[in-house]
Amino acid sequence: MTTIINNNAAFSIEDFNLWYGNDQAIHQINMKIPRNEITAVIGPSGCGKSTLLKTLNRMIETIPSVNTSGSIKYNDKDIFSKKMLVEELRTHVGMVFQKPNPFPKSIYENVAYGPKIHGIKKKKVLDEIVEKGLRGAAIWDEVKDRLNQNAYGLSGGQQQRICIARCLAIEPDVILMDEPTSALDPISTLKVEELIKELKKDYTIVIVTHNMQQAARISDKTAFMLNGELVEFTDTDQLFSNPKDKRTEDYITGRFG
Numbered sequence: 486m487t488t489i490i491n492n493n494a495a496f497s498i499e500d501f502n503l504w505y506g507n508d509q510a511i512h513q514i515n516m517k518i519p520r521n522e523i524t525a526v527i528g529p530s531g532c533g534k535s536t537l538l539k540t541l542n543r544m545i546e547t548i549p550s551v552n553t554s555g556s557i558k559y560n561d562k563d564i565f566s567k568k569m570l571v572e573e574l575r576t577h578v579g580m581v582f583q584k585p586n587p588f589p590k591s592i593y594e595n596v597a598y599g600p601k602i603h604g605i606k607k608k609k610v611l612d613e614i615v616e617k618g619l620r621g622a623a624i625w626d627e628v629k630d631r632l633n634q635n636a637y638g639l640s641g642g643q644q645q646r647i648c649i650a651r652c653l654a655i656e657p658d659v660i661l662m663d664e665p666t667s668a669l670d671p672i673s674t675l676k677v678e679e680l681i682k683e684l685k686k687d688y689t690i691v692i693v694t695h696n697m698q699q700a701a702r703i704s705d706k707t708a709f710m711l712n713g714e715l716v717e718f719t720d721t722d723q724l725f726s727n728p729k730d731k732r733t734e735d736y737i738t739g740r741f742g
């Protein structure tokens with residue numbers, strides 16, 4: 486997609502509402518997600534974090550009861566417009582899930598999968614993409630001698646980095662991460678956190694996390710959601726040191742959630 490970008494927001498969300506059937510899960514959200522930064526979305530269980538994230542690459546459309554109003558623009562283009570092909574949106578906006586979900590295939594095939602679907606057949610080109618993806622996901626050195634082994638044989642933390650490599654191989658612009666470390670042990674979590682900080686040089690990252698310390702450690706901006714509303718969205722340092730809204734303060738000081 487060739488786009489002239491007029492502002493510094495990867496996503497501009499305006500007056501956005503979302504319903505599952507009759508239940509409204511997102512209420513009138515306005516936010517601009519900055520490019521090449523890490524934006525964390527925090528809030529208690531059920532506040533709508535995953536729903537908002539899954540809307541950004543239209544994964545939410547797989548649920549038939551969903552209705553929306555308002556607008557979401559990616560690079561100034563309406564993601565819900567008929568002209569926006571969902572497959573194209575998802576090549577620009579990749580996603581990494583809570584539980585590592587490699588395919589039951591070799592490490593190599595996991596990373597080469599997306600490019601192959603997009604028609605790349607030459608072994609040499611695929612080799613290069615696989616190496617670049619694995620290097621980008623900081624796992625090349627650990628797996629370069631066993632690319633043909635099944636990805637299921639790796640540890641949870643390694644599997645998650647393979648999933649990140651798989652995402653990088655389609656050369657996205659934005660990476661959405663839904664609690665990417667919640668199934669990992671502390672050491673793997675730290676590795677993935679280091680990787681996320683490294684990736685923001687080249688990508689815009691939006692990460693949903695239950696873990697406030699994680700948001701504070703890695704993100705530039707933090708959004709606090711409650712009952713489907715965006716209560717506060719500002720610089721991470723500011724949100725954790727000097728929240729403007731009493732509800733944010735109550736949440737970050739552990740009074741609820």
Ligand SMILES: Nc1ncnc2c1ncn2[C@@H]1O[C@H](COP(=O)(O)OP(=O)(O)OP(=O)(O)O)[C@@H](O)[C@H]1O
Pocket residue numbers: 505510528529530531532533534535536537548695
């Ligand atoms: N497929 C669905 N059908 C109907 N309601 C749903 C569906 N998915 C989520 N919801 C509802 O939408 C609201 C927001 O859920 P969502 O999963 O976005 O919250 P969350 O903040 O990500 O929660 P958690 O931290 O527990 O994952 C909740 O009330 C939830 O029950």
